[in-house]
Amino acid sequence: MKSRYADENLSWIAPLVLLVIAIPFLIRGVTFSYRYYLYVLNIAGIYTILAVGLDILSGYTGLISLGHAGFFAIGAYTSAVLVDQAGIPFGLSLIITPIITGFFGLVVGFPALRVSGMYLGLTTMGFGFIARRLIIALRAWTEGSAGLEVSNPVLFGFEFASDWANYFLIFTFVVAVVVVARRVMNSKIGRAFMAIRDSERAAEAAGVNLTRYKLLAFFMSAVLAGLAGVLFAHTMRFISTDHFDILLSIYFIIMILVGGVGSIYGAVLGSVFIVLLDFLLIPAFKDWMALFVAIEVADIQSLIFGLIMFLFIIFQPMGLYGVWLKMRIYWKLFPFNPKKRFT
Amino acid sequence: MPDLQIEDLHVRFSGVVALNGVSMEIREGEIFSLVGPNGSGKTTLFNCVSGFVKPHHGTICYGGLDLLSQPPHRIIDAGISRTFQNLQNVPYMTILDNVLLGNHSRIDNWETVRRWLSRDQRESEEQAVLKVLDFLGLANYEQKYLSGQPYGIQKLVEVARSLVSRPKLVLIDEPAAGMNDQETMEIAKIITEIRDDLGITVLVVEHDMSLVMSISDRVCVLDSGNIVTVGNPDEVKEHPDVISAFLGEGAVA
Amino acid sequence: MKIRNIILLTLLVALFLGCAGREPTPGVTDSEILIGNIQDLSGPMKELGMALPHGSNLYFNYINGKGGIHGRKIKMVIEDHQYNPQKAVAAAKKLVEQNQVFCFYQVIGTSPCEALRPTLEEYEIPLIAPATQSGTMSDRSRRGWKYIFHTDTGYDKQANILVDYAYEQNGDAKVGVIYQDDDYGANVLKGIAEAEERHGITVQKEAYQRGATDFAGQVMNLLKGGTTHVIIGGVVREPIIVMKTAAAMSYAPQFLGISPTMDHRVVLGAGKEGEGFIVANFAQLYNSDAEGAKLYRELFENSGTDPKVMGMYNFYGFMTAMVLVEGLERAGKRLTRARLIRAMEGFKNWDGMGVFPGISYGPSDRAGTESVVLVANRGGTQQIISDWIE
Numbered sequence: 001m002k003s004r005y006a007d008e009n010l011s012w013i014a015p016l017v018l019l020v021i022a023i024p025f026l027i028r029g030v031t032f033s034y035r036y037y038l039y040v041l042n043i044a045g046i047y048t049i050l051a052v053g054l055d056i057l058s059g060y061t062g063l064i065s066l067g068h069a070g071f072f073a074i075g076a077y078t079s080a081v082l083v084d085q086a087g088i089p090f091g092l093s094l095i096i097t098p099i100i101t102g103f104f105g106l107v108v109g110f111p112a113l114r115v116s117g118m119y120l121g122l123t124t125m126g127f128g129f130i131a132r133r134l135i136i137a138l139r140a141w142t143e144g145s146a147g148l149e150v151s152n153p154v155l156f157g158f159e160f161a162s163d164w165a166n167y168f169l170i171f172t173f174v175v176a177v178v179v180v181a182r183r184v185m186n187s188k189i190g191r192a193f194m195a196i197r198d199s200e201r202a203a204e205a206a207g208v209n210l211t212r213y214k215l216l217a218f219f220m221s222a223v224l225a226g227l228a229g230v231l232f233a234h235t236m237r238f239i240s241t242d243h244f245d246i247l248l249s250i251y252f253i254i255m256i257l258v259g260g261v262g263s264i265y266g267a268v269l270g271s272v273f274i275v276l277l278d279f280l281l282i283p284a285f286k287d288w289m290a291l292f293v294a295i296e297v298a299d300i301q302s303l304i305f306g307l308i309m310f311l312f313i314i315f316q317p318m319g320l321y322g323v324w325l326k327m328r329i330y331w332k333l334f335p336f337n338p339k340k341r342f343t
Numbered sequence: 344m345p346d347l348q349i350e351d352l353h354v355r356f357s358g359v360v361a362l363n364g365v366s367m368e369i370r371e372g373e374i375f376s377l378v379g380p381n382g383s384g385k386t387t388l389f390n391c392v393s394g395f396v397k398p399h400h401g402t403i404c405y406g407g408l409d410l411l412s413q414p415p416h417r418i419i420d421a422g423i424s425r426t427f428q429n430l431q432n433v434p435y436m437t438i439l440d441n442v443l444l445g446n447h448s449r450i451d452n453w454e455t456v457r458r459w460l461s462r463d464q465r466e467s468e469e470q471a472v473l474k475v476l477d478f479l480g481l482a483n484y485e486q487k488y489l490s491g492q493p494y495g496i497q498k499l500v501e502v503a504r505s506l507v508s509r510p511k512l513v514l515i516d517e518p519a520a521g522m523n524d525q526e527t528m529e530i531a532k533i534i535t536e537i538r539d540d541l542g543i544t545v546l547v548v549e550h551d552m553s554l555v556m557s558i559s560d561r562v563c564v565l566d567s568g569n570i571v572t573v574g575n576p577d578e579v580k581e582h583p584d585v586i587s588a589f590l591g592e593g594a595v596a
Numbered sequence: 597m598k599i600r601n602i603i604l605l606t607l608l609v610a611l612f613l614g615c616a617g618r619e620p621t622p623g624v625t626d627s628e629i630l631i632g633n634i635q636d637l638s639g640p641m642k643e644l645g646m647a648l649p650h651g652s653n654l655y656f657n658y659i660n661g662k663g664g665i666h667g668r669k670i671k672m673v674i675e676d677h678q679y680n681p682q683k684a685v686a687a688a689k690k691l692v693e694q695n696q697v698f699c700f701y702q703v704i705g706t707s708p709c710e711a712l713r714p715t716l717e718e719y720e721i722p723l724i725a726p727a728t729q730s731g732t733m734s735d736r737s738r739r740g741w742k743y744i745f746h747t748d749t750g751y752d753k754q755a756n757i758l759v760d761y762a763y764e765q766n767g768d769a770k771v772g773v774i775y776q777d778d779d780y781g782a783n784v785l786k787g788i789a790e791a792e793e794r795h796g797i798t799v800q801k802e803a804y805q806r807g808a809t810d811f812a813g814q815v816m817n818l819l820k821g822g823t824t825h826v827i828i829g830g831v832v833r834e835p836i837i838v839m840k841t842a843a844a845m846s847y848a849p850q851f852l853g854i855s856p857t858m859d860h861r862v863v864l865g866a867g868k869e870g871e872g873f874i875v876a877n878f879a880q881l882y883n884s885d886a887e888g889a890k891l892y893r894e895l896f897e898n899s900g901t902d903p904k905v906m907g908m909y910n911f912y913g914f915m916t917a918m919v920l921v922e923g924l925e926r927a928g929k930r931l932t933r934a935r936l937i938r939a940m941e942g943f944k945n946w947d948g949m950g951v952f953p954g955i956s957y958g959p960s961d962r963a964g965t966e967s968v969v970l971v972a973n974r975g976g977t978q979q980i981i982s983d984w985i986e
Contacts, residue, residue, distance in 0.1 A: 033692075033693025033694045034693075035689055035693060036686065036689035036690045036692075036693045036694065039685065039686055043682060136778065143779075143782070144778060144779060144782045145779045145782075146706070146707075146730075146779035146782055146783070147681070147706075147710045147711070149713070149738060149739055162718070163689075183459040184459065187455050187458050187459060188443075188450045189455065191436065191440050191443060191444045191447065192447060194433045194435070195444050197433075198431075198433045198434065199432070199433070201427065201431050202431035202432065202433075202444070203444075204415040204416045205393055205419065205424065205431075206419065206424075206444050206445050206447045206508075207417075207418075207419040207420065207447045207508075209414075209416045236711070237713075237714040237739075238681065238710055238711040238713060238714065240710065240711065240779075242679065242707040243680070243682060243707075262435060279683070279686050283675075283676070283690075301638060301678070302638075
């Protein structure tokens, strides 16, 4: 029998990688303030890694987490302490820290076996608070909430000391995480996760061990949050508990909601979009507004965020990735009117 | 002999008796139907077999294995799979992936890792699915997303998912519910083929009496958790209690 | 493949453009000095975020009106960081690279300021008068210390002085402290620890969590411990509740406060229970007789701003503006960042028209003032009751 099997089309990966490499050069080419833009992109990259992890947990497996800032903080502080105080090389911390964070994920995952929905949201939110208190309590290592200075990343003798170098470090991981996460989600594991989300019964009947796979989802998600934390601590070079509050956890949820729940590309699009909006577009919009009206526009940030989330949930529940899919189908079907397909 | 033996099954849900001492034997290679009005305990029996409901009393053995000692996700390893009365699918996965889900326990971890790396592995995993889809007349549906497909297709995808792991016994819960006549005939044909061509024992719960009577080797009639009668379709049709209780006066004709 | 060629071409063009040259020293023209301020305009401290720059601008406008500094007018650009350290860094990079500011001034908050250290180092740009009293700002073991000129007396130093004051008043004093369980509290405890060592005593320490509204347990412990002097490391709500709780228990130690409790709302909120509350402050009050305070009142009244907000926050902005202007003045006509740093290092007991106890910096000294005045609540008004105490 001739194979009807259609493998994922990967021919776009090479151009995309080239684009990722080209972006800093392009930015430097057109503006003097490239370090500012790179800094924002670096944040977007770090959040992308975390959002992919959150999407695996909340988007694919349907286990909501309002405590991801906690995993992020644990990753960041663990690496800062391991590297700067225990003298472990950064490269090793890149491996150890996510695993440690992953175990925290397992610990948080246990209650998730019993509770779901709103209650799980509250449980994980509680974890976020506990993680913060824990960091403050372990003052001997973390300097409490005063914040911790962190060393630069050093890999194979090369020190990443600028936003420029950090960009390449971070985005190497972003590309790797996206490729690996897509592969994993497009296999037995991803199918089991989605089955748990949509029908625990069907999953069990198909042989999915709910306990094991829910914990696995928590573990994977926390590992990625931990990885993001390591990169964050060493590229931002200063961490403080002020970073990791409940608002950050909600910020991550907005990212995957806007990007499109249950898709890796959605998480990428969502986090990049939200960070650019938050750091570049809204401030620019504020400056622009200030030219015309003398009203106080300071709180416009939360207003715009709320509005965007509202509009996406109402009109575009599949998120930015859904928009992209529709556009693609539209062009494929052109000149036939594809409108009816998306009601 | 992998027969399914059910002995003296008692199930209560907070005082309501769902099954009251039910015993039966489903023999290898037969199509066995459970009929009865709503709330007679048919689906509860299914749930006991697939491990979702733990009975208060009784045993369920399959080929010498005590099924009640197994967690729900291990039932499929014993060679028993099932479909659900209400659709239990994953809408935002392709039909291919939905069916592949049924193969979950057949794919080991090493194969999963190989799958990430090698196209061959992905292809061979999918071959099994394509065979089942072809068997069910769903050829060329594999890349479509389940969401938005007609009900009949979604129902067939459930059947495909339960078949892909090559079970020895499949439990099919109300296959014809919500289907039109033509689709029901199609389902009848498929159920017969599952047994004849694939050699799988079939246990069916169904309301549609004409479907049950036309395909079953044996029929069991349940009422309020008790067995009214067990026998081949003709015997059951003639049974006075059955006639009065469920089929109504003119049903025999 | 066509797309690949296009991308390669773009890459080459970008590389070529990327090699273009860069501008010389930024932010200073013949007629203007541009300074960058990163405030909290929409976060938890937005009240201060509005008031501080307003006070600063009063002084800048006054100086600009007199012809500016060496003929250059001061212009301040304000960015919002929402009390988020990361946004503070992004805003700093934006100010340096897009607005091309000459230096930073008055950035608010400990963690945003701490987060800026690598950036200050990277661009070699000074930060004058960060709006936080944390003693860590002038800590020379920290990265980029060279670029931060901290004006205020640190919380640690303040706590230290308050313990001294308690013993001066009463040789048998038993001192206790209620501190916030965070960076602020940690800084207070650092000062307490120094005082403990110096006096050979143990101070009773009671912690509370940020946002706490019930202090009965802490106050009860202090009462049981027989504490005669209680140092409150809170902000506004905490001293009010602590003093009211103590009064309800008929417990009347001398309450002493760290500078954030200076807020006039403490006096209003605590009412008669707050009578006699003594606060350490690192500068003169806005309503004192110091020349600087007089000038402030005059400018404020002429500005037509609501007189209700005349209090400490606007004045704080005004005071630190004097420090910056003095530094720029001293740096001379040929202004560079390095020259500003050198000029700042030359400060020796500079008192800013009498409002400061005397600000001194040096090549390895970044702590501006190290003294406080004590301000007591006498019948609902705040009065200075001491000279500068070191």
